[in-house]
Amino acid sequence: MTSAQDNKATTQLRYVRGWLAVVALMIAAMVLVGGATRLTESGLSIVEWKPVTGTLPPLSEQAWSDAFEAYKVIPQYQQVNRGMSLAEFKTIFWWEWSHRLLGRVIGAVYLLPFLYFLWRGAFGAELKRRLWMIFALGALQGAVGWWMVASGLSQRTEVSQYRLATHLVLALIIFASIVWT
Numbered sequence: 001m002t003s004a005q006d007n008k009a010t011t012q013l014r015y016v017r018g019w020l021a022v023v024a025l026m027i028a029a030m031v032l033v034g035g036a037t038r039l040t041e042s043g044l045s046i047v048e049w050k051p052v053t054g055t056l057p058p059l060s061e062q063a064w065s066d067a068f069e070a071y072k073v074i075p076q077y078q079q080v081n082r083g084m085s086l087a088e089f090k091t092i093f094w095w096e097w098s099h100r101l102l103g104r105v106i107g108a109v110y111l112l113p114f115l116y117f118l119w120r121g122a123f124g125a126e127l128k129r130r131l132w133m134i135f136a137l138g139a140l141q142g143a144v145g146w147w148m149v150a151s152g153l154s155q156r157t158e159v160s161q162y163r164l165a166t167h168l169v170l171a172l173i174i175f176a177s178i179v180w181t
Helices: 003-039 061-072 075-080 086-120 125-150 161-180
Strands: none
Touching: 003 086, 003 161, 061 075, 061 086, 086 125, 125 161
16 A cells, blocks of 8 residues: 555545544434433424424424324323423424434434445445444434334323333444444
């Protein structure tokens, strides 16, 4: 390998490390936002999973009213938060919406540079395999998040603690995998 090739490889490695550090920091922030979502009992405020169109919050009073009416149907509202005002609903909604939005942003911050680095040939076979596995775990995390929320929409006033633990442990596994990589 020539000196120029060594410099290029070193530079690419530095960029890859920086990218993974940013993703790891974002995951740490996500765990904090997820904890706040849990502590404020906000996780059931959005009663449907719309991975693409759910990116936007309600943008009109009618959309807010529709979201609130959907929330009023679940046991958490009926048994715990009956009489909640629209303003109070908006407070819990914003926590859950922020949590979901941050998940989407983390996905984009992971995927777009990953594809760029793949295109540039920045990864060896083993690193490429690990990074694809982390990507798959991230996609699984989104599905586990919805599986967790779904556990509290029909018969419970909160999400299943087992599903919540699964969601948190998977986040920690993804975090550790990125730091280790």
